[in-house]
Amino acid sequence: MTEKNLADTRPTKEYLVNGITKDVSVEECIFDLIDNSIDAYPRQSNEIVSEYDGYTIDLTLQNNLFCINDCGKGIDQLLLKNDTLRFGTKTNHHTTSIGFYGIGLNRAIFKLGKIINITTETDTERSIIKLDASKFLKDNDNWSLPIISEQLKEKKGTFIKIENLNSEVNDSFTNPEWITSFCKQISIRYSEFLKKNLKITINEKEIAPHLVSIRTNSGFKPLEKEFTHKGIKVIISLGQSAEHFFTYEKSYNLEKNATPQECGWFVYCNDRAVKLFDWTPDTGWHTKFHSEHTGFIGKAYFIGNAGKLPWNTSKTDVDLNNETYKKSLETMKKFSEDWRKHTTKVLKKGYRPITDENPVINDLFGIPPQEIQTPPQEIQTPPQETQIPPQETQIPPQETQIPPQETQIPPQETQIPPQETQIPPQETQTPPQETQTPPQETQDDEELPTHEELLYDIPPHALNQNQLFESFPDKKSPFNIPLNETKLCSIINEMSKLKLDPIKGSPYAALFLLRAFIELSCRYYVKTKNSRINLNQCASLADQVKSCLDHMISSNAFNATEDTRDIDSLKALCNVSASQKTIRNIQYLQNTLHHPRNIWDKDNINAFWYSILPFLIKCYE
Known part of the structure; x- marks a missing residue:
């Protein structure tokens, strides 16, 4: 077969260059050149570099001028001859390089401009390649470029200078907004390198890394x-x-x-x-x-x-x-x-994980937990002062029950209750004996209600209410909370707003706030009643409630005869036995906050609310 009968399948240079540059942006071309400069860093192994020691890549983007200069290891003449500028050669500087496909350098220089000069120096060689793109692309027979050797200048690295920029490129380089945007892209795309002390400058301005980091104190565990x-x-x-x-x-x-x-x-x-x-x-x-x-x-x-x-x-x-x-x-x-x-x-669903950013449960009173034991000791010195407010608060109920003419002798009346209150202790010495065997006595009179009946024995209308305070006058709180207790007031305020409907309301948030309010109430009770209860030694919230409840009973806050139903119901709420794990008690409330799929419906929230309510009211009397 003679040569004149062979078909020429070589691509034209213009077609090839157009194919590799048509769909690539100016930014992507410069990224390719930066990648090559990063790969030129003289590393000791094939592993990812952990420290670049101030290795610098300088870029100049100006009117009709683009330059990139690095202080890397340079390109030896053997690579220049066989690989560096050859279309499609997969040069592999090392196993963890970021330049691979062999088209980045060619694509960049032809995309950016027409007059290209490449100067590179290694430890032993200094080489220069000059290219006029307009002339090169018209000559489809000659694909080689001359390599000029020079004496070493002890400026190891590679310097690429491109002039007579293409119009699209020059428009970008002369646009301040584009320069700003490009700098931001560099800071993001090369952030991992910049964090390792690689330095990239654009028009003599050093680019800082765009730090993208994950929180360590979040409620979401990384x-x-x-x-x-x-x-x-x-x-x-x-x-x-x-x-x-x-x-x-x-x-x-x-x-x-x-x-x-x-x-x-x-x-x-x-x-x-x-x-x-x-x-x-x-x-x-x-x-x-x-x-x-x-x-x-x-x-x-x-x-x-x-x-x-x-x-x-x-x-x-x-x-x-x-x-x-x-x-x-x-x-x-x-x-x-x-x-x-x-x-x-x-x-x-109102989930509020406890973190440094949300220490609601850990520090509800603004004091460290270990300091909670000290207030009772400090308050022991002015017992007369702390006893006076209860006497004063006892007077208004008498005033509301007694005609105005009788209110003129409250001092005499207030002297009688102490005498009366001295008698109940004699009477209340026996109730503890009676309360130890209530099942025997009540079984003679009437059958005890079941646990569920105790827990859910609430006013019929309450099951349908959509807010916790809906059944109270003017929907206001029934608790006597001092205004200086800002955290308590804030929680009550939020509780009064939340609706219990699962579709249009926030039942989970209501449960979370209710749980917080219960703990707050226990601590408030201990603080104001001079109790020696150590809540920090309680294993659970149910134990805290039970400790406060026992103290209320022993101090006659509950009437042992008239409040039996409330007492039994509250004790049931504190039950943490395995057999009661599905009952809407305090322990199950805790479980629900950690497992939202156990969310209670409106009726169950109301049932729990009315069962715990007598205890909460007593905390603030």
Whole structure:
């Protein structure tokens, strides 16, 4: 076969260059050149670099001028001859490089401008390549470029200078807004390198890393998984953004809080960010996005041979067909779903985890728990003063029951109750003996009600009420809470607003506040009654209530004869035995707050409320 009968299948240079530059942006071309400079860092091993020691990459973006200069190891002449500028050669600087596909350098220089000069120096050689793109593209027969050798100048590294920029590029470089936006992209995409003391400057301005971090004091425990698949190391983590706080957290600030555009998934290949702030199925968010789910940061790191990493040729997106990425996506989906469920619990069910940002339960009175034991000892010195208010508070009921003319002799009347109160102790010495065997006595008179009857024996209309204070006059609180107890007043105020309907209300929030109010009430009772009860030694909230209840009974706060039903019902609420675990008692309330699927319906909340109410009222008498 003679040569004249052979078909020429060589591509034209213009067609080839147009094909590789048409769909790539100016930013992506510069990213490719930065990647090459990072790969040129003189490393000691093939592992990911942990410290760049101030290694610098300088970029100049000006009118009709682009320059990039690094102080790396340079390019030796053998690579220049056979690989560096050859279309499609997969140069592999090392196993964890970020330059792989062999088209980045060619694509960048032809996209940016027409006059190109490449100067590079190694320990032993200094080489220069000059290219006039306009002339080169018209000559389809000559694909080689001359390499000029020079004497060493002890300026190791690579310097690329491009002039006579293409119009699109020059328009961008002369636009201040574009420069600002580009600098921000550099700070995000190369944040992992910048954090390791790599320095990148643009027009002599050093770029700071855009830090994307996960909170350690969040109510959402950070998730993390690490594994290796087909030689690629994968590290996946997800948590609440360090810049995001829920409205119940004390550091919440609407103006400073992270927006949806500042949260989402980040995917890194050998530390190079290829996916940013993503909320799509590509990174595991498989449900419709709502702003209420804002606040998480997910990170997926893929470390290994560049040819096996899940990125596209422009390194601006993931390769969904990559087997390692497919396996990783399963974990990313699960982590995303865990966050979605957490935000739903917080925003729709009133979930309020206890953290440094939300110390509601740990410090309800603003004092450390260990100091709670001291107030009774300090208050023992002015017992006369603390006894006076009860005498004064006893007078108004007498005034409301006695005609006005009798209110002129309250001092005489107030001297009688002490005599009367001295008698009940003699009488109340026997009730404890009677209360030890109440079943025997009551069985003679009437049959005891069942536990459920005791617990749910409430006014019929109460089961239908949609707010806790709905049955009280003007829907106001029945508790005598001093105004200086601001936290107590705040909780009561919130409790009075919440509706119990599961669809239009917030039953979970109501339960959470009720649980907090019960603990507050126990501590208030201990503080104001000079009781020696040590709530810190109580194993549970039910034990705290029972300790206070026992003290109330022994101090005749309850009438042992008339309040039997209330006492028995309250004791039932404190029951923590296994046989009672499904009853709406205090322990089950605790369980519900940790397992929202056990949420109570409106009737059960009202039932519990009216059962615990006598105890709560006594705490503030």
